[in-house]
Each structure stands twice: as structure tokens, then as C-alpha cells.
Amino acid sequence: MALFDPNDTTIEKLKEHILKNLQILEQHKLVTPTEDYQEILTSIAKDICNQRKYRQRRKQDLKKIGETVERMNKKKKYYGEAVTYYQEYVKACVNNLSKGGKSKKGDKRKTAKYSAQKLYEKGVLVEIEKVPVSSFKAVTIEFSTTDQAGMFEVSGKLSGFNIDKINVVFENLLQLQYEGVSTLKFEDSGVVVNVNLLIFLLNKKFYGVE
Secondary structure (H helix, E strand, O other), rough: OOOOOOOOOOOOHHHHHHHHHHHHHHHOOOOOOOOOOOHHHHHHHHHHHHHHHHHHHHHHHHHHHHHHHHHHHHHHHHHHHHHHHHHHHHHHHHHHHHHOOOOOOOOOOEEEEEEEEHHHHHOOOEEOOOOOOOHHHHHHEEEEEEEOOOEEEEEEOOOOEEEEEEEEEHHHHHHHHHHOOEEEOOOOEEEEHHHHHHHHHHHHHHOOOO
16 A cells, blocks of 8 residues: 655545555455445544553553563673672682692691671571570681582581581582572571572682682
């Protein structure tokens, strides 16, 4: 069908143009002259009446698309940070291996000691089962390197009593982070930690990664 500017024509030419287009629609069996093309007139009227609904629907669709894009950008940022953690961890391991090889006798393990209250304030510690937050000041938690690269030993004391030791594999933490797991519970001790913040703490304390 021919396109033209309806504002730049006469009424007679406009009628002629409409009739010509109607004939084309008839040839394709899209309309019939029954009741003066009432079917197509009704259809056009419905479209005009439904324009508001269409606009609202498009607005809702655009909003959903925007929300989806925002979620995807957040995931992109999250996975980008996870990749950075992996890269820094591998780099640190390679550096440590190239510096020392096997540990010499007398070499001390690196340790970092915190009160449970301090870790709780940092967001690293989420909870310790059967230990109220008010008692966290009396709990000491210590992170130590081991002979195995990427493995840490976590031990603690509560009012002079030892808490079961926990072995934490850094690579496992990174895997949990990659899978979107936010917290990790050490079953034997009842300690629950924030995965992301524990990774950040270990990186900063033992690998010098901010």
C-alpha cells in the first residue's frame, strides 16, 4: 500500500487513497465490503480504545527489562569480583612457592587472632550456635596457615576451653562464592560465617590483597 502524508492532500485524494488501499486488502481477503467495511472500522476503533492499555503494557515490559538488566549487571560485577579473587589467590600461591619451596625447620606459621566480637562487628562471623552475642567478647578465634597451600586452620577458645578446630580450604570458599552461597556453617563447632567477608579477611591478612 502506498504511503503518503495525509496532511498534504485534499479530501477527494484522501478518499481515493483509502478506497485503493481497501481494494488491496480485499484482494488479500483481509476485509470485506459487508456493511461498509464495518469490521475493519470496529477493529480500528478497538485499537484506539486499547492504546492506553498497550502503553501501560509496554511500560511494564520496559520496567521488567530494566530490572533484568540491573540484575544482570549486578551478577556481572559479582562474578568479576570472584574472578579477581581467584587471580589474586593463584598469584599469591605462585609467589609463596617461588620464595620458599619447602618450609624450613623453625619456620612459624602465620596466625591472626581476633575476638568473636570483633569478627561479628566486621560481619565475618554470623553466629555461634548456643553462644549468645553478649558472650562473644569471651571467645577468641585464631586463623593459622598450614603446610598445605590454601588451607587454614581455625581454632577458638571460650573462657579457657578449646573449640573444635576447623580446616578451611580457600579454594572451597571461592567455589561457594562463585555459586552464590552467602554463608557457611561449620557443623562440628556451630560457627556460621559470611563467605565473602571471610575471603576478604583471609586475602587481606595472609595474601596482602585488599
